[in-house]
Amino acid sequence: MKDLHQQAARWDQWAPHYDEETRNQDPSAAAAVLSDLAGDGAALELGVGAGRVAFPLAEWGTPVFGLDASQKMISRLEEHQKQTPEGRSPVQARVGDMARFDLGTHYPLVYVIASTFFLLTKQEDQVSCFRSAARHLSPQGRFVVEAAVPHTSGMASERQQMIVREMSEEHLKWSAYVHDPVHQIVRAQEVRVGPDGCRLLPNVMRYAYPAELDLMAQLAGLRLDGRTSDWKGSPFTATSTHHVSVYSRQSAENDTSTTIGPSA
Numbered sequence: 001m002k003d004l005h006q007q008a009a010r011w012d013q014w015a016p017h018y019d020e021e022t023r024n025q026d027p028s029a030a031a032a033v034l035s036d037l038a039g040d041g042a043a044l045e046l047g048v049g050a051g052r053v054a055f056p057l058a059e060w061g062t063p064v065f066g067l068d069a070s071q072k073m074i075s076r077l078e079e080h081q082k083q084t085p086e087g088r089s090p091v092q093a094r095v096g097d098m099a100r101f102d103l104g105t106h107y108p109l110v111y112v113i114a115s116t117f118f119l120l121t122k123q124e125d126q127v128s129c130f131r132s133a134a135r136h137l138s139p140q141g142r143f144v145v146e147a148a149v150p151h152t153s154g155m156a157s158e159r160q161q162m163i164v165r166e167m168s169e170e171h172l173k174w175s176a177y178v179h180d181p182v183h184q185i186v187r188a189q190e191v192r193v194g195p196d197g198c199r200l201l202p203n204v205m206r207y208a209y210p211a212e213l214d215l216m217a218q219l220a221g222l223r224l225d226g227r228t229s230d231w232k233g234s235p236f237t238a239t240s241t242h243h244v245s246v247y248s249r250q251s252a253e254n255d256t257s258t259t260i261g262p263s264a
């Protein structure tokens with residue numbers, strides 16, 4: 001529970017600034033693919049945050065339920081929900097541990113995106129997340145993981161990094177990283193300095209390579225259906241910086257691969 005409380009505290013700090021920090025990220029391609037995978041059913045998002053992808057997915061007609069460690073992030077989501085047009089599919093969320101959850105229902109789609117899976121900073125918690133997701137899948141359901149590939153994305157390329165993101169005469173935005181390759185842990189601090197003062201936005205991640213994720217899936221009774229380098233269906237190669245991986249139950253009646261990308 002200590003890790004969960006620490007994660008919640010970090011993302012409580014992010015909550016007031018999250019929309020601003022992600023304003024340039026376009027979720028439309030992800031929402032289109034996820035809607036296709038969900039079909040006529042609902043979706044469960046792990047680490048739903050303020051609903052950056054959940055609301056565009058709901059616009060496709062997919063009801064979304066989400067879990068998040070941060071109450072303040074969920075409060076932001078609820079504020080957004082109040083502003084949505086009537087008649088759109090609902091987005092609901094509650095505080096919960098995405099490593100260990102029991103919602104008493106099944107979904108055709110469970111997903112975790114934008115390397116949010118790596119916020120679970122122990123390997124056993126990551127395995128537990130796969131198992132929890134698997135228990136909530138309908139017989140033909142899919143578990144989707146979108147994440148960075150550690151070395152090609154730069155996440156784990158150096159022991160220490162300092163990256164300037166933005167700079168003007170009035171503000172400076174930079175990121176600082178410390179990498180522990182033994183435990184596959186990256187500690188980060190997003191620093192924002194401007195006329196309103198200095199702001200620190202911390203983060204801690206335990207990264208995992210796609211092959212390790214595939215093994216976690218096997219331990220949970222799942223198997224890899226398909227993997228691409230983005231939501232547009234681009235092939236996954238040795239130089240890909242990110243991956244979108246789709247897992248399904250290991251069963252004889254579910255032996256077709258999944259195509260990721262825009263529907264024909």
